[in-house]
Amino acid sequence: MEIQFPSILILISSLSIFIFLKLGSKLIKTKKATPNLPPGPRKLPLIGNIHNLIGSVHHRALHHLALKHGPLMHLQLGQLSAVVVSSPDAAKQVMKTHDLNFASRPSVLVAEIISYGCTSITFGPYGDYWRQLRKICTLELLSMKRVQSFRSLRENVFLDLTRWIASHDRGSPVNLMEKFYSSTYDLISRAALGKKTKELEILLPIVQEAVELAAGFHIADLYPSIKLLQMTSGLRKRVMRLHQEADRILEGIIYDHRIANNVVNSDEREKQEDLLDVLLKFQDDKLQLPLTTDNIKAVLLHDVLAAGSETSAAAVDWAMAEMLKNPSVLKKAQDEVRRVFDDKGYVNESSIHQLKYLKSVIKETLRMHPPVPLLLPRKCGEKCEINGYEIPVNTKIIINAWAINRDPIFWKIFNCFQPERFHDSSVDYKGNHFEYIPFGAGRRICPGMSFGLANVDLALANFLYHFDWNLPSGMKPEEMDMTDGNGLTLKRKKDLYVVPVIKRPLPVE
Numbered sequence: 267m268e269i270q271f272p273s274i275l276i277l278i279s280s281l282s283i284f285i286f287l288k289l290g291s292k293l294i295k296t297k298k299a300t301p302n303l304p305p306g307p308r309k310l311p312l313i314g315n316i317h318n319l320i321g322s323v324h325h326r327a328l329h330h331l332a333l334k335h336g337p338l339m340h341l342q343l344g345q346l347s348a349v350v351v352s353s354p355d356a357a358k359q360v361m362k363t364h365d366l367n368f369a370s371r372p373s374v375l376v377a378e379i380i381s382y383g384c385t386s387i388t389f390g391p392y393g394d395y396w397r398q399l400r401k402i403c404t405l406e407l408l409s410m411k412r413v414q415s416f417r418s419l420r421e422n423v424f425l426d427l428t429r430w431i432a433s434h435d436r437g438s439p440v441n442l443m444e445k446f447y448s449s450t451y452d453l454i455s456r457a458a459l460g461k462k463t464k465e466l467e468i469l470l471p472i473v474q475e476a477v478e479l480a481a482g483f484h485i486a487d488l489y490p491s492i493k494l495l496q497m498t499s500g501l502r503k504r505v506m507r508l509h510q511e512a513d514r515i516l517e518g519i520i521y522d523h524r525i526a527n528n529v530v531n532s533d534e535r536e537k538q539e540d541l542l543d544v545l546l547k548f549q550d551d552k553l554q555l556p557l558t559t560d561n562i563k564a565v566l567l568h569d570v571l572a573a574g575s576e577t578s579a580a581a582v583d584w585a586m587a588e589m590l591k592n593p594s595v596l597k598k599a600q601d602e603v604r605r606v607f608d609d610k611g612y613v614n615e616s617s618i619h620q621l622k623y624l625k626s627v628i629k630e631t632l633r634m635h636p637p638v639p640l641l642l643p644r645k646c647g648e649k650c651e652i653n654g655y656e657i658p659v660n661t662k663i664i665i666n667a668w669a670i671n672r673d674p675i676f677w678k679i680f681n682c683f684q685p686e687r688f689h690d691s692s693v694d695y696k697g698n699h700f701e702y703i704p705f706g707a708g709r710r711i712c713p714g715m716s717f718g719l720a721n722v723d724l725a726l727a728n729f730l731y732h733f734d735w736n737l738p739s740g741m742k743p744e745e746m747d748m749t750d751g752n753g754l755t756l757k758r759k760k761d762l763y764v765v766p767v768i769k770r771p772l773p774v775e
C-alpha cells in the first residue's frame with residue numbers, strides 16, 4: 267500500500283496521544299544511531315525516512331535513493347530500521363553468504379491475522395515447522411509432477427479465455443488484462459480447491475485486498491508498538507473482516523472435501539486430486555509437527571491463492587504490453603508460435619518447449635518488470651557485517667530486485683526490451699545469478715516458479731497463435747503508457763486495452 271498523506275495525519279494525531287501518555291520513550295530510543303550502519307538519507311524526527319517514500323512508486327523511489335547513497339542503504343521507516351539492497355553483490359551476501367541469518371521474514375499485521383499467526387510458508391519464521399511445510403510444498407504441492415497434473419485444467423481455462431477474446435473480435439478494444447487476472451485466479455483456485463463455485467468468486471477480492479495490505483508499508487506496520495494506530499487507521503478492523511470472511515469460505519470448502527474424500531474410492535480420488543486434497547492427506551499422516559486445519563487454510567490462502575495468481579498475471583500483462591510496444595518482437599514471437607502449432611491448429615503444452623524465442627521474451631519481461639519488485643522482505647536474525655557495515659538484529663531487509671535486474675554493470679542498454687540478450691545466455695531463474703532474481707534466491711526462493719511459468723507460457727502462446735493485436739484507435743506503440751503501479755505485485759498502472767483480430771480459428775467446442 268502506498269504511504270499517503272491522510273495516513274500521516276492519522277499518524278501525527280496518534281503520536282500526539284502516545285507522547286501525551288508518556289509512552290514516547292520507545293520512540294526516542296529508535297532515534298539512536300547505531301555506529302556503523304550503512305549510509306542513507308537524512309532522517310527526520312519521529313518519521314525517519316517515511317517522507318522519502320510518500321506518494322511514490324516504492325521500487326523506483328528506493329532505486330533513486332540508492333543511486334545517491336549506495337547499494338546497501340539504511341532507512342528508518344517509523345520505528346523500523348531497514349536496509350535496502352540494490353546490487354547483485356550485496357544481494358548475494360544476503361541471499362547466499364548469510365542466507366540462514368536472513369531466512370525469516372518480518373511480521374506485518376495482515377500476515378499475523380490472515381496467515382493464522384504467520385503459519386503460511388510465505389510469512390512463517392524459519393524453523394522446524396517452516397522447514398517441514400516448505401518440504402511438503404517443494405516435493406508435493408508445487409512439484410513439477412503436480413504442475414503437470416494440472417495441464418488439462420490450464421489448457422481448458424486458457425481456451426475459455428481465448429474464446430472469450432474471440433467473441434470480442436469486432437474491432438473494438440477489450441480490457442484484456444482485467445479478464446486475464448480473473449482467469450488466472452480461476453485456474454489457481456481450481457487447482458487449489460477443486461470445482462468452480464460462487465464462494466471462490468467471493469474469495470477473489472479478499473485475496474486481492476490481502477495482497478495489497480501485505481506490502482508492509484501501512485502506517486500501522488511502521489509503528490508496530492503503537493497498537494492504537496492499528497485501530498485509528500482502521501487496519502485491524504479491515505483485516506479482521508477479510509480474515510473472518512475468508513475463514514468462513516475455506517472452512518466450508520474443507521468440510522465438503524472431507525465428506526467427498528470419505529465417499530470417493532481411493533483410485534478415483536487420485537485422479538481428481540487438488541492441492542487441498544494433498545494437504546488433507548498430510549494431515550492424516552504422522553508428521554513430526556502436526557498440520558492443523560488452520561495451517562492448511564494459511565497455506566491455501568497465502569501461499570497458493572495470494573502468491574500464485576497476481577504474479578503470473580502481472581508477467582503476462584507486461585509481456586503483452588512490451589510486445590505491443592515493440593512490434594518486431596511481437597512479430598518474431600508470433601511467427602515462432604504459428605510455425606510450431608500450425609500443424610495442430612491449436613496450442614497445447616506438448617510442444618511448448620519448442621518456443622525458444624517466447625521463452626526469451628518472458629525472461630526479458632521478468633527482468634524489466636519483476637512481478638514482485640522488492641521480493642518479500644527478510645529479517646536479520648543476528649547482528650552481522652556486510653561490506654564493512656553493521657546490520658543490527660531484527661533489521662528489515664528490502665531487496666530491490668527491480669533495480670538489480672537493471673544494473674548497468676551487468677545489463678547493456680538496461681532500459682530497452684531486448685529478448686535477444688538471453689540467446690545463448692546461461693542466466694536462469696534459479697537464483698544462481700544475483701543480477702537476475704525475479705523469483706528471489708536462497709532458502710526463500712519462490713517454490714511456485716514452475717507453476718507460474720507454465721501459466722505464463724501457455725497464456726502467451728494462445729494469445730499469439732490465434733490473434734493479431736492492434737492498439738486502440740490509431741495509438742502508436744511509442745505512445746503506450748507503461749507507468750508502474752505501486753504495491754507488493756508490480757502491475758501496470760493503467761489497464762491494457764487492445765483490439766484482437768482472429769488469425770487462426772479456434773478449435774470447435
Ligand code: HEM
Pocket residue numbers: 387388389400408568569570571573574575577578581636637638641642643703704705706707708709710711712713714715717718719722
Ligand atoms: C511468474 C510468477 C511468479 C513470480 C515472478 C514469483 C515471485 C516470487 C518472489 C520474488 C518471491 C519471494 C522470494 C524471496 O523472498 O527470495 C516468491 C515467494 C513465494 N512464491 Fe512466488 N512467484 C510466482 C508464482 C508463484 C506461484 C504460482 C506460487 C504458488 C502457487 C507461488 C508461491 C510462492 C510462495 C509460497 C512464496 C514464499 C516462499 C517462502 O517464503 O519461502 N509463487 N515468489
